[in-house]
Amino acid sequence: MQNTPVPGVSKRGQAAPSSPIRRLEPFALEAKKKGVKVYPLHIGQPDVETPPPFFDAVEGFRRGESARKTLAYGPSAGNPELIAGIAAYYAAKGIPVKPSDVIITLGGSEAVSFAIMASCDPGDELLIPEPLFPGYTNLAAVLNVRVVPITTSVRNGYHLPSRDEIESKITPRTRAILLSHPGNPTGVVYTPEEVSLVAGLALRHGLFILADEVYREFVYDETARYVSFASLDGAADRVIIADSISKRFSACGARVGCIVSRNPDVMRTVLKFCQSRGCPPVLEQIGARTLYEMNADEYLKGVNREYAARRDTLFNILNSIEGVVCRKPEGAFYIMAKLPVDDAEKFVVWLLGTFSQDGETVMGAPGEGFYATPGAGKDEMRLAYVLKEEDLVRAGSLLKAGLAAYPGRLALPSPA
Ligand SMILES: Cc1ncc(COP(=O)(O)O)c(C=O)c1O
CATH class of the missing domain: 3.40.640.10 (Type I PLP-dependent aspartate aminotransferase-like (Major domain))
Structure with missing residues (x-):
């Protein structure tokens, strides 16, 4: 996303990109004000208890x-x-x-x-x-x-x-x-x-x-x-x-x-x-x-088991959506997914501003900001599996429903 020039502000300050993880949070806030529940898969903020x-x-x-x-x-x-x-x-x-x-x-x-x-x-x-x-x-x-x-x-x-x-x-x-x-x-x-x-x-x-x-x-x-x-x-x-x-x-x-x-x-x-x-x-x-x-060993073992299960849950949901391409992560707690959409940032804004199902929606982080190569990642989204499994299942099904309803969804190539 292009920054608008600001007179007097340093060039390096102006050149610094805003965070693709946090930049769209005002849209989530608006959705919440309208009474829509947002499942936050855009940020690596675990719901796990601090010891x-x-x-x-x-x-x-x-x-x-x-x-x-x-x-x-x-x-x-x-x-x-x-x-x-x-x-x-x-x-x-x-x-x-x-x-x-x-x-x-x-x-x-x-x-x-x-x-x-x-x-x-x-x-x-x-x-x-x-x-x-x-x-x-x-x-x-x-x-x-x-x-x-x-x-x-x-x-x-x-x-x-x-x-x-x-x-x-x-x-x-x-x-x-x-x-x-x-x-x-x-x-x-x-x-x-x-x-x-x-x-x-x-x-x-x-x-x-x-x-x-x-x-x-x-x-x-x-x-x-x-x-x-x-x-x-x-x-x-x-x-x-x-x-x-x-x-x-x-x-x-x-x-x-x-x-x-x-x-x-x-x-x-x-x-x-x-x-x-x-x-x-x-x-x-x-x-x-x-x-x-x-x-810490016992604590970390338990947390690892939890994240591994969450990873499998989110990965299986994503894998079941036609047109989504991703790999099962080996570690950390994120999945980078290619989506059948024109522009993942527009899709996230649409998910937060227009779409909801039973008063709920989901938020991911648009992929472009995860690349230094200009134009790369426009149809990708990063999802964090930091929520407990039942919330992840719901968030995944909202993503699936959102993709089905999104007007900017790309037609999938017909099977040969
Ligand atoms: C790869 C990576 N490095 C560093 C950080 C920053 O971590 P901290 O909260 O400790 O500043 C993050 C946070 O998401 C991260 O994902």
């Missing part, structure tokens, strides 16, 4: 030993106990991370932005497999970094193209490759071979690997062996990880994430960025500490 110890710890702040009455600044790098907890989490996974390799950020979002800032200068190029998380294109625009897409396809489950194809995109301005692993919006989980391929390219061309692993705990297929980019010992100083409690512990509103790198120069640089914003949220870090102290 109660998080809230207990926040409530306990004023009852602490020092009976604190002031909410003071904390350290720029974050709460030391939380940092120690995160380092221990990585160590338990066999990844040798020390507390000095961890800095707390305002969600995974700030970790990604610091990772780009630490690796790229204005005018540099950043490789990103697309479809991509729209936050990346927005951050890159704000930082004047050029996104060079590595286009992937539903046909092979959004796995990476050949080494030659990726290498053909590398120029003297390329500084880094940014990957969401498991992928938002595609659900791809890169194979151990793909992880080594990326490591090889990084070493050969002196690139940083910016690995966004906020969905690391959400891998559903036993066949998909998850290898974190953080475990690449041979390329440890090339890797910068973005991590977060938002999705892992269903604590999106806490705004607590972290950046992890075994490269001390990177960490020294990131600390300077941190100092300019003071500190991460103090109370929420106290809550977050408990998430790394509790037995």
